[in-house]
Amino acid sequence: MTLVCPLYKPNAMGADAGDGAPKRRIPLLIGFGQPYCLCVTTHRGRKYMHESGEQIHRQAAAQSFDVCVAGAGLAGLTAALALARQGYTVAAIAPAATRPDLRTTALFAASVDYLGNLGVWESVAQGAARLAGIRLIDATDRLFRAPQVDFDATEIGLDAFGYNVSNQTLTTALRDAAAATGNVNFIEGSVADARFGAQGATLVLSDGMEIDCRLAVAADGRNSVLRAVSGIGEHKWKYPQTALVLDFEHDFSHNDVSTEFHTPAGPFAVVPLGERQSSLVWVARPERAEALAALPVEELERAVEQRMQSMLGKVRIISKVQTWPLSGMTARQYGKGPLVLVGEAAHVFPPIGAQGFNLGIRDVELVDKLARETGRDGLAKMGERYHLRRVPDIGARTASVDLLNRTLLSAFLPVQIARGVALHAFTGIGPLRRMLMREGVAPGSQLRHLMDRMLPAR
Numbered sequence: 001m002t003l004v005c006p007l008y009k010p011n012a013m014g015a016d017a018g019d020g021a022p023k024r025r026i027p028l029l030i031g032f033g034q035p036y037c038l039c040v041t042t043h044r045g046r047k048y049m050h051e052s053g054e055q056i057h058r059q060a061a062a063q064s065f066d067v068c069v070a071g072a073g074l075a076g077l078t079a080a081l082a083l084a085r086q087g088y089t090v091a092a093i094a095p096a097a098t099r100p101d102l103r104t105t106a107l108f109a110a111s112v113d114y115l116g117n118l119g120v121w122e123s124v125a126q127g128a129a130r131l132a133g134i135r136l137i138d139a140t141d142r143l144f145r146a147p148q149v150d151f152d153a154t155e156i157g158l159d160a161f162g163y164n165v166s167n168q169t170l171t172t173a174l175r176d177a178a179a180a181t182g183n184v185n186f187i188e189g190s191v192a193d194a195r196f197g198a199q200g201a202t203l204v205l206s207d208g209m210e211i212d213c214r215l216a217v218a219a220d221g222r223n224s225v226l227r228a229v230s231g232i233g234e235h236k237w238k239y240p241q242t243a244l245v246l247d248f249e250h251d252f253s254h255n256d257v258s259t260e261f262h263t264p265a266g267p268f269a270v271v272p273l274g275e276r277q278s279s280l281v282w283v284a285r286p287e288r289a290e291a292l293a294a295l296p297v298e299e300l301e302r303a304v305e306q307r308m309q310s311m312l313g314k315v316r317i318i319s320k321v322q323t324w325p326l327s328g329m330t331a332r333q334y335g336k337g338p339l340v341l342v343g344e345a346a347h348v349f350p351p352i353g354a355q356g357f358n359l360g361i362r363d364v365e366l367v368d369k370l371a372r373e374t375g376r377d378g379l380a381k382m383g384e385r386y387h388l389r390r391v392p393d394i395g396a397r398t399a400s401v402d403l404l405n406r407t408l409l410s411a412f413l414p415v416q417i418a419r420g421v422a423l424h425a426f427t428g429i430g431p432l433r434r435m436l437m438r439e440g441v442a443p444g445s446q447l448r449h450l451m452d453r454m455l456p457a458r
């Protein structure tokens with residue numbers, strides 16, 4: 001049976017598209033909630049999947065988009081969705097995933113609000129776990145130990161600091177929402193090179209295909225090719241740490257409280273995931289993390305239970321176990337001409353205090369805002385303004401996470417004393433504790449407000 005795509009009109013891809021037009025179109029699915037269609041186009045041996053909308057057919061033919069997003073992790077998908085919702089045509093370019101992402105992400109209230117504005121939170125909310133409290137416990141056996149610190153969301157008038165959600169759920173929701181805009185063309189491939197000019201950028205994929213755009217969003221992760229070929233460069237450093245991640249069931253309720261044990265090798269964070277279910281991020285020396293990951297499941301369950309002093313009763317692991325080596329990186333510039341860097345293409349640090357993707361969301365939020373302010377004609381000149389506005393937030397976040405991590409790892413007594421004194425201050429001084437909590441929920445909001453007022457919009 002021959003299927004005909006209802007959105008395909010010969011002239012749309014043939015006459016106006018010129019020589020570069022795809023030569024074959026195979027609609028796979030039609031009549032699925034009109035005007036939805038899903039069809040595959042073959043061009044120079046490469047397959048494109050077009051979802052919904054003739055505009056996309058035309059754009060694929062011309063190989064030219066308003067925006068190219070390199071990378072389809074959490075940051076890239078959020079950027080593609082945000083810009084597509086403004087009506088921009090977006091090419092989302094990424095290779096097929098090599099392993100599933102078994103992590104969960106604790107999202108603070110400001111991130112949840114933004115995902116709500118993008119229309120994606122509703123589908124995620126059902127499987128998300130409320131974070132009503134955060135507890136920090138000094139689990140070192142050092143001479144000078146910090147007191148336990150308890151943060152309660154009600155103290156700053158909130159029901160929750162945020163929510164914890166599985167990365168797979170979040171990724172699926174973002175991808176579905178981006179596809180539903182009808183403005184995103186998902187292209188399976190890797191960016192290998194790029195040229196940047198006053199009118200925009202041309203991305204060159206590893207098979208030689210070229211795609212033009214006015215704005216290129218680098219969301220291609222910590223080893224970003226776009227960052228490298230733009231000449232931006234980066235400052236990189238290592239930590240002697242690897243994170244072990246898994247999900248588990250337990251006997252007692254977590255009472256919606258996330259508990260972070262601070263050990264001499266890094267944090268051991270237990271974050272609510274469901275009713276009597278939690279996710280674990282156990283940061284340890286790399287050889288210890290790999291040894292733990294290789295343990296038979298019953299032994300690993302015992303080790304997890306012992307590490308948290310049976311706080312939640314018996315532990316039953318309900319997921320696969322993954323390890324994530326930790327490192328640090330900041331790009332020397334966050335934007336340049338028609339290029340902006342978001343997520344781990346711009347900044348990488350250890351998972352302490354759940355800061356990474358929350359910071360990535362704020363990157364995307366600013367790209368979204370600037371793209372709205374400048375309009376299509378201004379997209380190719382956004383880079384420098386984006387860079388200036390991201391410097392304080394990324395700088396402050398990277399420095400504070402790095403400092404906290406190093407004070408844990410440090411065997412130097414004065415450093416341990418300073419850390420203990422700071423945590424004593426947070427337990428004893430109410431206004432300071434509340435300021436810290438507000439900063440956690442909407443990080444950098446005061447500073448960003450100030451920057452917005454000081455820096456020109458165009």
Ligand SMILES: Cc1cc2nc3c(=O)[nH]c(=O)nc-3n(C[C@H](O)[C@H](O)[C@H](O)COP(=O)(O)OP(=O)(O)OC[C@H]3O[C@@H](n4cnc5c(N)ncnc54)[C@H](O)[C@@H]3O)c2cc1C
Nearest residue numbers: 071072073074075105106191220221343344354356357358
């Ligand atoms: C153990 C752990 C726990 C964490 N927990 C939290 C948390 O609770 N809260 C929080 O906010 N953050 C957390 N983070 C941080 C968060 O996971 C990251 O900030 C986030 O996943 C980064 O997403 P990204 O899209 O920037 O990068 P990635 O997820 O690395 O995505 C990069 C994308 O680029 C693609 N790509 C690579 N090369 C190319 C190329 N050449 N061309 C095109 N595409 C390319 C990849 O295939 C991928 O799709 C945690 C991190 C770790 C390690």
